[in-house]
Amino acid sequence: METQARRCYLLFESDSLRWSYVMAELQEQDGTNGLRQMIPIREVLKLLPVSRSTLHRMVRDRRFPQAHELSPMRVGFFLDEVVEWQKKLGKKET
Structure with a gap:
């Protein structure tokens, strides 16, 4: 049985120079076939x-976390x- 958690993270948007909340649904690993979401470098x-x-x-x-090669010209x-x-x-800053 897969469980999903909805979490909210405060991320900086460099384009608009402001802070905003970004919702991310992360699957909690249950040891079976749960996939982790990947995002491209851009x-x-x-x-x-x-x-x-x-x-x-x-x-x-x-x-910073390591990039993973998805194809010869693409990392995530x-x-x-x-x-x-x-x-x-x-946590380091506080």
């Missing part, structure tokens, strides 16, 4: 106020890993 860049080069450096230096990030990274970042 969506990650919309959520973070950093350049593509800075994001690549952060991934290389392991300061697991949404739950990005959200967890953001939560930990907020």
Whole structure:
């Protein structure tokens, strides 16, 4: 039996320079066939106020979740890993 949790995360929208709430439905892993949502790098860049080069450096230096190659010219990030990274970042500042 799959369970879903609805969670709300505060994310920065670099295009509009404002904070907004983004709803994300994350499946809780039940050990069977639950899939994790992936987002492309361009969506990650919309959520973070950093350049593509800075994001690549952060991934290389392991300061951001690792990208996963989907095809030779396409990578994706697991949404739950990005959200967890953001939560930990907020805890470091407080």
